[in-house]
Amino acid sequence: MNDTLRQAVQLHQAGCPADALPLYAQVLADEPDHPAALYYGGVAAWTAGQLELAHERLDRVIAISPQPVADAHYHRALVLAALGRDADAVADYQAALRLKPGFAAAQNNLGVLLRRAGELAAADASFAAALQIDPAHVDARYNRALTAFQRGDLALAQTLLRECIKRAPDHDGARATLVDVLTDLGERAEALTLARASVKRLPTSPPLCNALGQAEEAAGNADAARAAYRNGLQADPGNATLTMNLALLENESANPVAAQGVYAAALAVRDHGGLRFRRATQLPVIPESEAQIDEARASFVANLQRLRESGVRLDDPLNDFGDTPFYLSYHGRDDDRALLGELAQTLRAAAPSLAFVAPHLDQARRSGRPRVGVCSQFLYNHSVGRALHAVIAALAKADIDLHLFQIPPLINDSLAQKISQGATLHRLPFDLAVAREHIAATGLDLLIYPEIGMEALTYYLAHARLARVQWNTLGHPCTSGLPAIDTYVSYAALEPVGNERFYSESLLRLPGLPFPDYPAEPLPARLRDRTALGFGGGGPLLICPQSLFKLMPQFDATLRQVLDECPEATLLLPEAANAGQTAAIQRRFAQSLGAASGRVKFFGRRSRAEFTELIAACDVLLDPFPVGGGISTWDALAAGTPIVTLPGTAMRSRFASAALARAGLTATVAADAAHYSALAVQMAQDREARDSWRMQMVTAAGEIHRDSTAVAEWVAAVLAATNTASA
Numbered sequence: 001m002n003d004t005l006r007q008a009v010q011l012h013q014a015g016c017p018a019d020a021l022p023l024y025a026q027v028l029a030d031e032p033d034h035p036a037a038l039y040y041g042g043v044a045a046w047t048a049g050q051l052e053l054a055h056e057r058l059d060r061v062i063a064i065s066p067q068p069v070a071d072a073h074y075h076r077a078l079v080l081a082a083l084g085r086d087a088d089a090v091a092d093y094q095a096a097l098r099l100k101p102g103f104a105a106a107q108n109n110l111g112v113l114l115r116r117a118g119e120l121a122a123a124d125a126s127f128a129a130a131l132q133i134d135p136a137h138v139d140a141r142y143n144r145a146l147t148a149f150q151r152g153d154l155a156l157a158q159t160l161l162r163e164c165i166k167r168a169p170d171h172d173g174a175r176a177t178l179v180d181v182l183t184d185l186g187e188r189a190e191a192l193t194l195a196r197a198s199v200k201r202l203p204t205s206p207p208l209c210n211a212l213g214q215a216e217e218a219a220g221n222a223d224a225a226r227a228a229y230r231n232g233l234q235a236d237p238g239n240a241t242l243t244m245n246l247a248l249l250e251n252e253s254a255n256p257v258a259a260q261g262v263y264a265a266a267l268a269v270r271d272h273g274g275l276r277f278r279r280a281t282q283l284p285v286i287p288e289s290e291a292q293i294d295e296a297r298a299s300f301v302a303n304l305q306r307l308r309e310s311g312v313r314l315d316d317p318l319n320d321f322g323d324t325p326f327y328l329s330y331h332g333r334d335d336d337r338a339l340l341g342e343l344a345q346t347l348r349a350a351a352p353s354l355a356f357v358a359p360h361l362d363q364a365r366r367s368g369r370p371r372v373g374v375c376s377q378f379l380y381n382h383s384v385g386r387a388l389h390a391v392i393a394a395l396a397k398a399d400i401d402l403h404l405f406q407i408p409p410l411i412n413d414s415l416a417q418k419i420s421q422g423a424t425l426h427r428l429p430f431d432l433a434v435a436r437e438h439i440a441a442t443g444l445d446l447l448i449y450p451e452i453g454m455e456a457l458t459y460y461l462a463h464a465r466l467a468r469v470q471w472n473t474l475g476h477p478c479t480s481g482l483p484a485i486d487t488y489v490s491y492a493a494l495e496p497v498g499n500e501r502f503y504s505e506s507l508l509r510l511p512g513l514p515f516p517d518y519p520a521e522p523l524p525a526r527l528r529d530r531t532a533l534g535f536g537g538g539g540p541l542l543i544c545p546q547s548l549f550k551l552m553p554q555f556d557a558t559l560r561q562v563l564d565e566c567p568e569a570t571l572l573l574p575e576a577a578n579a580g581q582t583a584a585i586q587r588r589f590a591q592s593l594g595a596a597s598g599r600v601k602f603f604g605r606r607s608r609a610e611f612t613e614l615i616a617a618c619d620v621l622l623d624p625f626p627v628g629g630g631i632s633t634w635d636a637l638a639a640g641t642p643i644v645t646l647p648g649t650a651m652r653s654r655f656a657s658a659a660l661a662r663a664g665l666t667a668t669v670a671a672d673a674a675h676y677s678a679l680a681v682q683m684a685q686d687r688e689a690r691d692s693w694r695m696q697m698v699t700a701a702g703e704i705h706r707d708s709t710a711v712a713e714w715v716a717a718v719l720a721a722t723n724t725a726s727a
Contacts, residue, residue: 002027004023004026004027005023005024005027005034005036005037005040007023008020008023008024008027008037008040008041008044009040011023012040012043012044012047017043017044017045017047017048018048020040020041020044021041021044021045021048021050024037024040024041024044025041027041028041028057033060033064035061035064035065038057038058038060038061038064039057039058039061039069039071039072039075041057042054042055042056042057042058042061042072042075042076042079043058043075045057046058046075046078046079046082051079051082051083054075054079055076055079055080055083058072058075058076058079059076062076068095068099069099070095070096070097070099070100070103070106071096071100073092073093073095073096073099074092074093074096074103074105074106074109076092077089077090077092077093077096077106077109078109080092081109081113086113086116086117089113090110090113090114090117093106093107093109093110093113094110097110102133103133104130104131104133104134104137104140105130105137107126107127107129107130107133107140108126108127108130108137108139108140108143110126111123111124111125111126111127111130111140111143111144111147112143114126115143115146115147115150118433118434118437120147120150120151120434123143123147124144124147124148124151127140127141127143127144127147128144131144136167138164138167138168138171141160141163141164141167142160142161142164142171142173142174142177144160145157145160145161145164145174145177146177148160149177149180149181149429150429150431150434151429151434152408152427152428152429154181154184154185154408154410157177157181158178158181158182158185161174161177161178161181162178165178169201170201170202172198172202172205172207172208173207175194175195175198175202175207175208175211176198176205176207176208176210176211178194179191179194179195179198179211179212179214179215180211180214182194183214183215183218183409184408184409184410184430185409185410186409186410186411188215188218188219191215191218192215192216192218192219195208195211195212195214195215195216196212196215198211198212199212199228199231203231204231204234204235205232205235206232206233206235206236206239206241206242208232209228209229209231209232209233209235209242210228210229210232210239210241210242210245212224212225212228213225213226213228213229213232213242213245213246213249214245216228217245217249220577222249222253222578222579222580225249226246226249226250229242229245229246229249230246233246233265233266237265237266237269238266238269238270238272239266240266240272240274240275240320243262243263243265243266243272243275244274244275244278244322244323246262247259247260247262247263247278247279247282248278248323250262251282251284251285252285252578252580252581253578253579253580253581254284254285254286254578254580254581254583254584255580256282256284256285259282260279260282263275263278263279264279267279272320273312273313273314273320273321273350274314274317274319274320274321274322276307276310276312277307277312277314277320277321277323277346277347277350278321278323279303280300280303280304280306280307281300281303281304281323281325281343282296283296283297283300283325283327283328284296284327285327285549285581285584286548286549286581286584286585286588287331287552287553288553288588289553290552290553290554293331293333293552293553297328297331297333297335297339300325300328300339300342300343301338301339301342304342304343304345304346305342305346307346307350308345308346308349308350312350313350313351314347314350314351315351316351316432316433317347317350317351317354317432317460318430318431318432318456318457318460319432321347322456323456324453324454324455324456324459325339325340325343325453326453326454326476327549328340328478329453329476329477329478329627329652330549330550330552330627330652331552332552332554332625332626332627332648332650332653334501334502334649334650336478336479336481336502337479337481337501337502337503337504339481340453340478340479340480340481340482340504341481341504343481344463344480344481344482344483347463348463353433354460354463354464355463355464355465355484356436356440356463356464356465356466357464357465358439358440358443358444358464358465358466358467359440360440360443361465361467361468365445365468366443368401369399369400369401370399370400370401370445370446370718370719370722370723371400371401371403371442371443371444371445371446371722372395372400372401372402372403372444372445372446372447372448372718372722373402373403373404373405373439373442373444373446373447373448373466373467374388374392374395374402374403374404374405374423374447374448374450375405375407375428375439375447375448375449375458375461376404376405376406376407376449376450376451376458376475377406377407377408377409377451377454377455377457377458378450378451378454378455378475379392379404379406379416379419379420380411380412380413380415380416380419381411381413381414381415381416382411383475383630383631384450384451384454384475385415385416385419386415386515386518386519386631387450387474387475387514387515387518387631388419388450388473388475389415389418389419389517389519390516390517390708390711391516391710391711391714391715392404392419392423393418393419393421393422394711394712394714394715395423395714395715395718396421396422396423397422398715398718398719399719400715400718400719400722401424402422402423402424403423403424403425403426403442403444404419404420404423404424404425404426405426405428405435405438405439406425406426406427406428407428407430407435407455407457407458408427408428408429408430410427415519426438426439426442428457430457432457432460432461435457435461436461436464436466439461439466439467440464440466444466444467444468445467445468445469445722446467446468446469446470446471446718446721446722447466447467447469447470447471448470448471448472448473448489449461449462449470449471449472449473449480449485450472450473450474450475451473451475451476452472452476452480452482452485453476453478453480454475454476459480462480462482462484462485463482463484464484465484468722469486469487469721469722469724470484470485470486470487471485471486471487471488471489471505471721472485472487472488472489472505473488473489473490474488474489474490474491474494474514474630474651477627477630477650477651477652478652479502479503479504479505480504480505481504482504483504485504485505486505486506487505487506487507487508487721488503488505488506488507488508489508489510489714489717490507490508490509490510490514490651491509491510491511491512491513491514491658491710492509492510492511493512493513493514493654493658493661493662494514494651494654494655494658495507495509495651496649498649499649499650499651502650502651508717510710510713510714510717511709511710511713512707512708512709512710512713513658513659513662513704513707513709513710514630514655514658514710515631515634516707516708516709516710516711516714517705517706517707517708517711518634518704518705518706518707520634520635520637520638520701520702520705521607521608521609521612521635521638522609522638523609523612523613523616523638523639524609524613527613527616527617528613528617529617530617530618533613533614533617534603535570535572535601535603535617537570538568539566539568539569539570540566540568540569540570540619540620540684540685541569541570541572541617541618541619542562542566542569542570542571542572542618542619542620542621542622542680542684543571543572543573543614543615543618543620543621543622543641544559544571544572544573544621544622544623544624545572545573545574545611545614545615545621545629545632545636546574546623546624546628546629546632547574547576548573548574548576548581548582548585549576549581550624550627550629551573551585551624552624552625552626552627553588553592554625554626555624555625555626556588556589556592556593557592557673558625558673558676558677558680559571559592559593559596559622560592560593560594560596561677562622562677562680562681562684563593563596563599564596565677565681566681566684566685569599569684570599570600570601571599571600571601571622572601572602572603572614572618573585573600573601573602573603574602574603574604574605575602575603575604575605577605582602586600608635611635612635612636612638612639613639615635615636615639615641616639616640616641618641619641619642619683619684619690620641620642620643620644620680620683620684620690621636621639621641621642621643621644622644622680623643623644623645623646623656625645625646625648625653625673625676626648626650626653627652627653628645628646628647628652628653628654628655628656629655629656630652630655633655633656633659634655634659634704634705637659637663637697637700637701637704637705638698638701638705640693640694640695640697640698640701641694641697642668642683642689642690642693642694642697643656643659643660643668644668644670644676644679644680644683645657645660645668645669645670645676646669646670646671646672646673646675646676647669657669659704662700662703662704662707663696663697663700663701663704664696664700665693665696665697665700667679667693668683668693
């Protein structure tokens with residue numbers, strides 16, 4: 001080794017590759033095929049970020065070497081991966097491993113590329129091989145944990161991450177990912193404890209600040225979550241994940257101006273397509289006025305059009321954007337289909353991979369029973385699980401090969417266990433590409449999404465064609481706006497003639513009532529009175545047991561009229577999980593209800609049995625408009641409390657009126673807002689009428705809950721659809 005080369009290597013090893021590069025160049029000028037100068041000079045160029053130069057030198061040294069060298073292939077693989085040539089990098093790592101089977105770093109890096117290509121089983125094998133060679137290889141252990149997490153193997157991911165943290169206590173990625181795993185396993189208390197301890201240990205780590213923020217949010221600690229996100233953004237001002245989570249928290253706290261400020265600050269640091277989408281599609285959670293709703297919806301459309309014109313791109317729409325326009329359907333407007341279509345069009349232009357088509361759809365249908373899937377996050381004791389449990393049980397017993405695709409977090413309560421009986425259970429990871437491939441590999445004839453728009457992963461999955469026929473239904477009371485969804489399954493009792501105009505899908509109206517064979521919560525044998533429940537007083541007690549985001553400003557005028565005409569009445573509303581929403585609606589009520597706002601009281605979260613008991617203690621249940629209650633109405637029927645409702649045309653306003661029609665108690669179904677107010681006042685002031693109504697409702701409730709007419713219709717419709725798909 002000559003002096004110039006020796007000096008170059010010394011500088012390189014001292015951490016000064018840029019200073020070494022001219023010396024390597026000097027050696028190569030004199031001797032272009034000097035093997036050591038080519039190899040070390042290539043490595044130095046890669047370290048210094050000069051990828052083309054690194055590739056040129058490593059290519060040359062591999063070409064001229066009489067014997068292949070594992071390290072040369074390894075370093076060229078690093079360069080190729082950095083250049084985005086993953087397939088060529090994989091080939092080089094494999095070459096390095098043939099030459100040097102005990103090369104743990106090559107096994108680890110090969111696994112990273114295989115995981116990036118979606119080959120998760122092969123990636124796991126590579127990481128396991130790296131750990132077999134070197135059990136102390138922290139990156140291989142962490143990467144294997146990430147792969148397990150991505151595959152949905154939460155138990156293995158948890159074991160690997162705990163071992164990773166034991167061996168490398170300051171590994172912030174392992175700590176943050178373990179918080180995510182624990183959250184998905186439903187271990188929220190442990191997740192919060194770990195997140196707090198981790199941020200105390202590593203206070204400036206953005207991934208840990210984000211993990212802490214999410215854990216604090218899950219625990220209902222909005223201020224602590226806000227502080228965690230802001231601390232992370234101080235360390236990394238343009239961090240997209242922290243920005244999205246902080247802005248979402250601000251908007252969920254009914255502070256949309258603050259949310260827009262968070263997006264603007266991050267985008268001033270660096271451009272990010274997902275942040276631009278988030279900023280463009282933000283909707284108010286607690287609208288201040290009907291005018292604000294109209295303005296927000298107009299901006300939604302205009303902003304999406306501008307995004308399309310800008311050519312914005314999303315590499316991974318779930319992680320880069322990962323939002324759904326959940327609040328759109330609660331505004332009570334008739335143009336949701338158009339707005340959701342605009343969003344779908346813009347997303348598919350930004351992320352063409354959303355239009356994925358399962359390979360089996362180009363092939364002849366396999367023989368055997370029709371294969372049907374249900375994909376949902378909420379197949380447990382949740383409104384979706386309670387609405388569909390009887391349908392899923394019937395499908396499992398029919399001549400159908402039934403598959404249930406669960407989205408994390410995984411909740412395995414008694415209803416979830418009942419729902420899963422007789423079906424093949426798949427636990428999908430929160431990874432769009434992997435989940436999509438997994439469903440596609442199942443070879444479905446029909447895929448049912450119960451709640452498109454409530455949750456991000458199912459929304460983005462539903463853009464793809466993963467089955468021959470794809471359905472949406474009323475877990476979320478709105479059309480999907482997606483071209484890949486063929487049918488919206490609803491009920492004739494909810495859909496008047498002409499409602500087809502609301503749906504991008506074809507509309508299937510089933511006979512019977514929604515929520516067949518409903519698992520109602522029985523009332524306690526001895527009901528507590530309103531004083532024991534915390535709401536004493538002699539005047540009428542009214543309750544509107546709906547989430548505050550369902551209460552539109554147009555309903556305020558009716559509430560004021562009712563409260564003004566019943567000056568002794570008190571109105572009960574549920575507290576929002578986010579205290580900012582409760583505060584926002586109190587501010588709105590102070591303006592819209594005037595002095596009557598002082599008679600609006602809020603109650604905290606309680607079990608279903610306690611919820612029904614509270615309704616039973618009230619005199620009148622006010623079903624809001626233009627969007628009314630759904631599952632909560634079915635829970636309330638058992639209480640027998642008179643329900644006043646104003647059905648509109650859209651399905652989401654007609655659940656209470658459908659139940660009352662079945663019970664033969666249509667006297668409290670209003671024709672317009674003025675009629676609604678008059679009915680509510682009359683029922684609040686007429687105890688005899690209330691008592692008569694209550695007795696009739698209690699008798700009818702059991703019959704409504706036990707109604708299973710729609711179950712057989714569901715099975716028949718599924719069989720008909722799968723027979724058509726196979727024809």
